[in-house]
């Protein structure tokens with residue numbers, strides 16, 4: 001893989017010294033998504049961290065689906081997640097599902113019961129919560145805590161056999177109801193759910209909880225460094241307890257790092273799902289979504305996302321990263337790669353009255369001024385062209401150097417034109433400009449006779465390809481993630497998508513899904529992969545050309 005320089009971070013240092021001291025012979029990490037939604041940019045950070053860390057030390061990384069909650073999970077999400085990890089440029093060593101370990105997880109729970117370390121409890125979820133205590137008060141023991149091992153073994157087997165209804169019983173760890181760490185106050189290990197599982201079907205009606213399934217799954221796979229986000233810090237003693245008490249051979253360790261938060265970006269699956277379910281966006285891969293599939297459709301590149309993840313680094317302190325930093329890496333990546341062409345997003349027709357009728361000439365235009373290797377192309381020029389509506393003003397303010405009556409500008413890669421006449425409809429709207437051109441001013445001929453201050457872009461009218469341009473703004477009007485008093489759906493930005501209809505150069509006819517271009521003066525655009533088969537071409541704006549944001553070198 002390119003640029004393989006996982007920046008130094010505290011987890012990397014731990015791995016390095018564990019290898020040096022012989023605590024582990026090989027580093028094995030895993031990325032463990034729950035298949036209950038699509039991956040987002042936050043997950044990308046975790047993916048990059050896990051895969052690049054193992055890569056750097058010649059270790060291995062597994063992709064493991066944490067599919068222990070049948071009600072929310074689906075095969076659609078499994079497939080989408082695989083595609084996204086691969087798109088980012090990573091290959092997992094082994095593909096696993098926590099559901100493959102259901103039998104082993106069950107057997108290990110039996111080990112716990114036999115050691116007197118777990119018991120079947122009949123309290124309801126509410127009662128368990130009420131008796132758990134608070135940060136300042138200890139919890140109370142469950143009246144079922146002292147059931148005999150025989151009774152617990154019998155009840156647990158009957159839970160599995162389907163004798164009880166959802167919520168009637170749970171299996172709990174027997175740890176310490178007065179522990180200062182609430183996570184250790186007899187946490188639930190198994191619950192009953194008569195639900196169809198997307199992989200195991202109806203074979204199971206009891207499902208392990210994350211806090212139990214996760215450490216045991218890590219141990220089964222021989223994971224050495226189990227990396228998760230900070231909210232699991234308090235769960236680490238439980239993670240260690242589960243591995244120790246269920247007598248797993250291998251001994252993975254958990255390390256926590258801070259989640260990625262981005263300005264203007266909603267990252268929680270719950271909210272993203274709400275946007276999808278309410279039809280506010282066009283699916284999980286809507287270009288406005290911070291999902292990996294949304295970013296892909298918008299035109300972000302895996303190289304840029306990886307470079308961004310490296311730059312932000314890994315720390316334990318929470319912070320919010322400026323989304324413009326991500327945009328910076330997109331521009332950096334596309335600057336030399338994307339061909340530069342002209343597109344008119346809001347067209348205004350211009351007739352060049354002194355250009356011969358019926359004549360079309362081909363002009364040479366370079367494909368990327370910063371990358372000569374990209375060569376040049378031929379673009380048609382004739383008596384009728386389109387320019388950007390914004391590039392004309394009838395009564396301009398001072399310092400307006402584009403077209404206005406009597407003014408002369410350069411058409412990029414073509415000639416100087418001068419605005420002679422403004423044509424309007426009955427309502428006074430400008431419908432057409434009549435201009436003259438000066439044949440002496442042809443681009444590339446070294447004309448030095450006089451100078452003009454403005455250069456504008458254009459597309460020849462008879463061969464122009466009609467196109468739709470989608471410009472995006474943040475989905476939410478404010479920054480906070482659901483902390484606001486206003487219901488989430490009232491905070492949606494009604495103007496997050498702007499659709500413009502204009503024209504692109506004729507050679508764009510051949511563009512296909514996910515081709516990327518820099519449109520002169522407008523920014524970087526991606527051919528929407530879902531648009532081309534419908535016979536119309538949609539360009540998603542990836543990012544504008546400039547930003548005020550500088551990433552420190």
Ligand code: ATP
Nearest residue numbers: 032033034042043045046228229259260267268269
């Ligand atoms: P969400 O809260 O968005 O639903 P999640 O944590 O429930 O996310 P999982 O599928 O359980 O989603 O996460 C898989 C892995 O990705 C976990 O290791 C989790 O810690 C990590 N992860 C999730 N969100 C972020 C984030 N914003 N930044 C870094 N890592 C993240």
Ligand code: MG
Nearest residue numbers: 033034066210
């Ligand atoms: Mg989760």
